[in-house]
Amino acid sequence: MNDRFTLAVTGQSLIKHDIRDIPAPAFREVQSLLRQADLSFTNFEGTILGRHGGWPLKGSFFGCSDPAVLDALGAIGFQALSLSNNHAFDLGPSGVLSTLEEVEKRGFLHAGLGRNAQEVSRASIATINQRRIALVAMDGGPGPDFMYAADADENRPERPGVNRLRLSQLLEVDDVAFEQIRAVRDKIGYTAIDLANDSQPDDPPRLDPQAEVAIARCVFKRSDRYGRGVRIDEVDMARNLAAIASAARDEALVIAYLHHHHWASDWYQLPEWVSGVAKRCIDAGASMFVSHGAPVLQPVEIYRGRPIFYSLGNFIFHV
Known part of the structure; x- marks a missing residue:
């Protein structure tokens, strides 16, 4: 068995229109790199306007996209997406359902968005080139409580939404x-x-x-x-660490992901709490930790022989 597995990670992708026809040679080179990797990963920073419709919940920072942008991401080489971020709920639960429907239709490995808390808390696992790959994706906000997935109880129905690290x-x-x-x-x-x-x-x-x-x-x-x-909510932290540990015990290569906007005043400065979260994820069994949010590149650290990408900045950013 070949033990080599190449994984490409990029900055976040806030994509609002199709980019497949861009002829720039440098863009073609990037696509070649993404396609050569066994698995290429980005954060889809948005929500899909699909058959479930939606109710815009934001002002000037609102955004939604046609499903064609997912075809573009797939065509340029991405097979795995985090869906946990501050724009995932821009169309409310209807947008969550449409995004899940369109992403699943295209066969992406994805995590961070779900129809209820139980679904969103599980690691997503797929076999790619004979290697089991798992993805656990969290969002740290800040965001309103109603954007995060919740299970049904006797007083209310389930709520589709984002996987939270409060x-x-x-x-x-x-x-x-x-x-x-x-x-x-x-x-x-x-x-x-x-x-x-x-x-x-x-x-x-x-x-x-x-x-x-x-x-x-x-x-x-x-x-x-x-x-x-x-302050990190230890109940949410334990829930996500349990998902990582379970996937690692299942002999999967686990990608732990966090999106957040709790930045330092200097965006290039790494907040101490992020380092703590990253290392706890690796201690639980993650093979790597990836984060987005601050729109800049932050340091890379190797911890216990495994990479931590504290912020990969932006890859596609249509604003």
């Missing part, structure tokens, strides 16, 4: 500032009911009462420094 952005302040903010909250009479109202349509954040204060959608955290931090 991240809460925290504004870190020192003890003096923290006590001043808490005093302002108390003096103006800002209560838990106000916080719940201001959090609509989402649920209010869960807080550590000794170290965190929330006003409107801002959460302030007591710290020894000023800065921005991110």
Whole structure:
């Protein structure tokens, strides 16, 4: 058996029209590289306007595409797509259903989007050139709760949507500032009911009462420094790590993927929390970690002999 397997990864693909007729020699060279790989992977940064229709949920950053763009991605060499990103819900659940329908019709290996939470939480697995390949794709937002997939319960139907890694952005302040903010909250009479109202349509954040204060959608955290931090939801993290571990036990080559917009002020700077997530994915059994979101190239790291691509920037970006 040949143990060599070539995998090509690119920046994200926010594609809104067919690009197959571009004659530029450099573009032809890129296509050749993608087609020569055993598997080529990108993030499809968008939603498909298909037979399920849709309800546009955004303003100027809204986007949807004709199914022909998937034909273009396939023709230039891509066989695997992440569908977890901030544009995957631009047409609501109808767009999710159309995107899944059109992607599945074309036979892409895909992950990150599903008809309910149970479906979206599983690794997607395919056999490619006699090698089992698995993909687990997460989105860290920020985004409203309603864009993320949910299972049905006795009070509501299932919700098609994105596979979530819930991240809460925290504004870190020192003890003096923290006590001043808490005093302002108390003096103006800002209560838990106000916080719940201001959090609509989402649920209010869960807080550590000794170290965190929330006003409107801002959460302030007591710290020894000023800065921005991110809290990772351990329930979501454990769920995704379990999917990675299960696929790895099944002897698959696992690609762990994360899309997020929790960037540092300097986009080229790598946030510490991303490194932690990446290494936990590899510790769970991922063969590589790939991330998009910040529209720039960030560092590559080799951890335990496996690559971490912290941000591959943009590949196709139609804006």
